[in-house]
Amino acid sequence: MQIVVVGGGASGFMAAITAAEQNPDAKIVILEKNKTVLNKVRVSGGGRCNVTHNPSDLRFFIKNYPRGEKLLRKLLHHFDAKATVNWFENKGVKLKTESDGRMFPVTDSSQTIIECMVRTARNLNIEIRTGISVRSFTRVTNGEQKGFSIQLDEEEKIYADKLLIATGGYPKASGFDWLQMHNHTIVNPLPSLFTFNTPENYLLPLAGVSVQEALVKISGTKHEWQGPLLITHWGFSGPAVLKLSAWGARDLAEKDYNFTCKISWLPQMNEQQVREFLLGEKIKTPKQQIASHSRLGIPARLWKAFVSQAEIPDELRWSDATNKALNRLTELMTNSQFDVKGKTTFKEEFVTCGGISLSDIDHETLESKSVPGLYFSGEVLDVDGITGGFNFQNAWTTGYIAGKNMASYSALSAIASK
Numbered sequence: 001m002q003i004v005v006v007g008g009g010a011s012g013f014m015a016a017i018t019a020a021e022q023n024p025d026a027k028i029v030i031l032e033k034n035k036t037v038l039n040k041v042r043v044s045g046g047g048r049c050n051v052t053h054n055p056s057d058l059r060f061f062i063k064n065y066p067r068g069e070k071l072l073r074k075l076l077h078h079f080d081a082k083a084t085v086n087w088f089e090n091k092g093v094k095l096k097t098e099s100d101g102r103m104f105p106v107t108d109s110s111q112t113i114i115e116c117m118v119r120t121a122r123n124l125n126i127e128i129r130t131g132i133s134v135r136s137f138t139r140v141t142n143g144e145q146k147g148f149s150i151q152l153d154e155e156e157k158i159y160a161d162k163l164l165i166a167t168g169g170y171p172k173a174s175g176f177d178w179l180q181m182h183n184h185t186i187v188n189p190l191p192s193l194f195t196f197n198t199p200e201n202y203l204l205p206l207a208g209v210s211v212q213e214a215l216v217k218i219s220g221t222k223h224e225w226q227g228p229l230l231i232t233h234w235g236f237s238g239p240a241v242l243k244l245s246a247w248g249a250r251d252l253a254e255k256d257y258n259f260t261c262k263i264s265w266l267p268q269m270n271e272q273q274v275r276e277f278l279l280g281e282k283i284k285t286p287k288q289q290i291a292s293h294s295r296l297g298i299p300a301r302l303w304k305a306f307v308s309q310a311e312i313p314d315e316l317r318w319s320d321a322t323n324k325a326l327n328r329l330t331e332l333m334t335n336s337q338f339d340v341k342g343k344t345t346f347k348e349e350f351v352t353c354g355g356i357s358l359s360d361i362d363h364e365t366l367e368s369k370s371v372p373g374l375y376f377s378g379e380v381l382d383v384d385g386i387t388g389g390f391n392f393q394n395a396w397t398t399g400y401i402a403g404k405n406m407a408s409y410s411a412l413s414a415i416a417s418k
Contacts, residue, residue: 001023001025001026001027001161001162002026002027002028002029002147002158002159002160002161002162003016003019003026003027003028003029003160003161003162003163003164003406003407004028004029004031004148004150004158004160004162004163004164005028005029005030005031005164005166006031006134006150006163006164006165006166006167007030007031007032007164007165007166007167007168007378007380008030008031008032008034008037008038008128008130009032009037009038009039009040009041009166009167009168009378009395010038010040010041010117010378010392010395010396010399011166011168011377011378011379011394011395011396011398011399011402012030012032012164012166012377012378012399013030013037013038013117013118013121013399014117014377014395014396014399014400014403015164015166015375015377015399015400015402015403015406016028016030016121016126016164016403017117017120017121017124017126017403018399018400018402018403018404018407019403019404019406019407020121020124020125020126020407021124022403022404022407022408023407023408024124026407027127028124028125028126028127029126029127029129029158029160030121030126030127030128030129031129031132031134031152032128032129032130032131032132033131033132033133033134034130034131035130035131036130037114037117037118037128037130038113038114038117038118040168041110041113041114041117041392042110042111042114043110044110044392045102045104045110047109047110048104048105048108048109048110049104049105049109049110049112049113049392050102050103050104050388050389050392051084051088051095051103051104051105051113051389051392052081052084052085052095052103052389052390052392052393052396053081053101053102053103053388053389053390053393054081054097054101054102054103055080055081055082055085056081056101058073058076058077058080061076061080061081062076064385064386064388064390065383065384065385065386065390065394066192066246066247066249066353066384066385066386067353067382067383067384068358068381068382068383068384068385068394070358070363071358071363071381071383072383072394072397074363074364075363075397075398075401076397078397078400078401079396079397079400079401080393080397081103081389081393083400084393084396084397085103087396088105088113088116091116091120092116093105093112093113093116094106100239100388101388101389102388102389103389132152132153133152133153134150134151134152134178135151135152135153135178136150136151136178136181137149137150137151137160137163137178138151139371139373140159145161146372146373147159147160147161147162147163147373148160148161148163148373148374150163161373162373162374162375162406163373163374163375164374164375164376164377164402164403164406165179165356165374165375165376165377165380166376166377166378166380166399166402167378167380168378168379168380169189169351169352169354169355169379169380169384170189170352170355170380171189171191171352172189173186173188173189173354175189176189176355176356179356179380182368182370182371182374183370183371184356184357184360184368184370184371185356185357185359185360186354186355186356186357187353187354187355187356187357187382188354189352189353189354189355190249190250190253190352190353190354191245191249191253191343191345191351191352191353192245192246192249192351192352192353192384193242193245193246193351193384193386193387194242194245194343194344194345195232195234195235195236195237195241195242195245195343195344195345196235196236196237196241196245196261196338196340196343197234197235197257197340197341197342197343197344198234198235198236198261198338198339198340198341199234199235199341200339200341201235201236201338202305202309203231203302203305204231204232204233204234204235205305206231206301206302206305207231207232207233208230208231208232209230209231209299209301209302210228210229210230210231210238210299211228211229211265211298211299211302212228213226213227213228213267213268214226214227214228214229214240214263214264214265214267215240215263215264215267216229216236216240216241216244216261216262216263217261217262217263218244218248218251218252218259218260218261218262219259219260219261219262219337220259220260221248221251223244223247223248223251224244225240225241225243225244225247226240226267227239227240227243228240229241229263229265231302234344235338235340235344236261236263236338239387239388242386242387243386243387245343246351246353246384246385246386246387247386249353249384250353252343257340257341257342257343258339258340258341258342259339259340260337260338260339260340261337261338261340262335262336262337263335263336263337263338264333264334264335264336265298265302265333265334265336266296266297266298266333266334269296269334270334271330271331271334271335274296274330274333274334275326275327275330277295277296278295278321278326278329278330279323279326281295281318282318282319282321284318285318286317286318286319287317287318287319288317288318289314289315289316289317289318290307290312290316290317290318290321291303291304291307291308291312291313291314291315291316296333298333306329306332306333307329309328309332310325310328310329310332311325311328312325312328312329351379351384351391352379352384353382353384354382355379355380355381355382355383356376356380356381356382357382358381358382358383361376361381364405365401365402365405366398366401366402366405367405375402375405375406376398376402377395377398377399377401377402377403378394378395378398378399379391379394379395381398383398
């Protein structure tokens with residue numbers, strides 16, 4: 001039996017390795033269009049590779065997937081984050097957990113993961129071909145079995161008994177044309193995990209300043225997220241914004257990425273509590289200049305920006321502050337509003353929502369319902385997670401499930417596929 005995997009990324013490698021371990025007699029080929037493999041692994045996590053997220057109760061873990069929760073609820077029972085950790089440790093790669101739950105190799109180098117995957121694949125005699133693009137494929141009969149004729153570059157064709165598509169997401173629906181012709185529904189792909197551009201934002205000079213907890217909301221929707229927030233040269237980033245962009249991906253696309261976001265920089269306090277605190281400072285520190293010392297844990301530079309935006313002079317003392325001025329300051333810290341005009345891809349980590357409709361695949365095996373022997377795994381499916389290792393976990397899980405089921409080829413399954 002020959003298994004062909006289209007896509008030399010995380011999910012494709014996991015599928016190929018799993019299939020080879022399950023069926024040592026199978027000939028397995030990975031086809032990658034780029035000159036190098038595992039490119040997203042290489043750049044993820046700032047070059048450290050955020051392999052997965054600290055294993056937790058399945059009910060909580062799957063809540064980190066804006067799309068695909070139902071599918072992963074089933075699949076993670078067979079290969080979850082704990083299984084991922086064990087898988088890598090069994091191959092000599094130890095992972096560590098950081099304070100926010102993200103897990104990285106102890107070497108803090110994505111090259112460790114790449115070398116592990118490539119070494120394991122080669123030890124299993126998996127053929128890795130790079131710089132190879134797949135133009136199309138068709139169902140064919142090869143003796144008593146049905147398989148696939150795969151058209152490559154330069155008129156080359158190869159045969160596969162089982163075929164896995166693990167190409168990752170495409171930025172445009174046209175990228176799926178070669179799959180749509182096989183009667184698969186394509187959910188329109190859209191960007192997910194992006195930062196907000198706010199060109200008229202008075203905080204832009206504070207690029208690099210961050211807060212540990214902020215509540216970010218999208219006006220006119222129910223979308224909101226609380227977490228770390230980073231001010232950038234172009235607007236806002238950090239986990240709160242990235243996770244919000246994932247959950248709101250489709251709604252924000254409909255708005256053409258022009259909307260208003262509201263930020264509470266003190267989510268643990270309501271507006272009245274903040275106002276009362278500021279009024280109390282008039283009594284506690286009447287002679288101190290308001291701009292000179294930050295309050296409520298707000299970073300000093302951010303505090304000064306709020307004070308300036310509230311039209312409070314640098315030299316004004318607390319005792320001389322009017323209620324109107326303190327109300328403006330309260331509003332800025334609890335309900336800042338910024339006009340978002342566009343988005344920016346988060347570093348080199350391109351993530352999309354959309355792809356092959358989950359209604360078109362078997363949720364137990366990841367095999368196509370319309371094309372027997374054809375499987376899908378990874379981001380080519382309409383599954384995506386928020387930042388923090390969840391997208392890689394989707395890659396490992398779906399790759400493992402697809403690889404295991406492809407390897408279970410038998411005479412009975414060949415007859416059944418006719």
